[in-house]
Amino acid sequence: STEQKSIASLTKLMTIITAIENTEDLNKTITYDSNMKNNVAWYASVAGFKVGDKLTFNDLLYAAMLPSGADATVALAISTSGSIDEFVIKMNELAKIDGMTNSNFVNVHGLDEEKHYSTAEDIRKLLEYALKNETFKKVYTTKTYTLSTNKVIKSTSINIISSSNFF
Numbered sequence: 001s002t003e004q005k006s007i008a009s010l011t012k013l014m015t016i017i018t019a020i021e022n023t024e025d026l027n028k029t030i031t032y033d034s035n036m037k038n039n040v041a042w043y044a045s046v047a048g049f050k051v052g053d054k055l056t057f058n059d060l061l062y063a064a065m066l067p068s069g070a071d072a073t074v075a076l077a078i079s080t081s082g083s084i085d086e087f088v089i090k091m092n093e094l095a096k097i098d099g100m101t102n103s104n105f106v107n108v109h110g111l112d113e114e115k116h117y118s119t120a121e122d123i124r125k126l127l128e129y130a131l132k133n134e135t136f137k138k139v140y141t142t143k144t145y146t147l148s149t150n151k152v153i154k155s156t157s158i159n160i161i162s163s164s165n166f167f
Contacts, residue, residue: 001124004102004117009045009068011110013123016064016139017130018091019057019076026058026135029148030079036071039084044070044109047153055148061135062145066155070109077108084108095122098129 020026032053040046047069049055055063057079063072077087084107091105103118103126110116118126130136143155 001121002102002119004119006110006112006116007118007123008110008112010118010123011105011108011116012064012068012073013126013130013140014091014095014105015073015076015087015108016061017126017133017136018087018094019061019064019080020133020135021094022080022087022090023057026056026061028057030055030057030060030075032071032075036075036078039074039078040071040109041111044111045156046071047147048151049075053149059145059147059149061139062142063147063153065139066142066145066153068156069153070111073108095126098125100125 032049032051032055034051037051045068047063047067049071055075060072060076060079063069064076074084077084081087081090087108088105091108095103095105100118100122103122104115106113106116131140144152146152
């Protein structure tokens with residue numbers, strides 16, 4: 001529980017709560033631009049935004065959580081802080097406030113990078129903290145959401161469970 005490991009898409013939990021705590025208007029419109037697109041690795045999980053798409057900040061939260069969209073996390077970071085680097089500073093500040101002493105974030109999407117890690121214990125602390133926020137809780141527990149672009153996105157965990165032999 002205290003061993004530092006790569007945390008992959010669990011990073012998005014920190015990205016989403018940091019974004020929520022650093023915006024005043026969940027309904028503000030964000031235009032997905034080429035700068036955002038150029039900061040998403042070709043092999044990352046995405047929600048499928050196109051340059052020019054107009055989305056609400058709320059749309060980006062759901063797109064980061066449900067399909068685990070790196071395009072959404074990048075858009076959240078840039079629209080909130082002006083750059084990914086500035087947003088990551090806020091993520092690390094929030095980690096300290098929450099008592100996550102064995103975590104360090106260097107990106108918003110969770111792709112493996114040196115010095116990007118956490119522990120199971122710290123992720124537990126993060127989730128307990130984040131679930132106290134009603135917006136985060138609503139996004140976290142949603143299974144299907146329709147974006148402003150009318151695209152329907154679904155939770156990747158539902159896709160994994162429904163395609164398995166669990167039932």
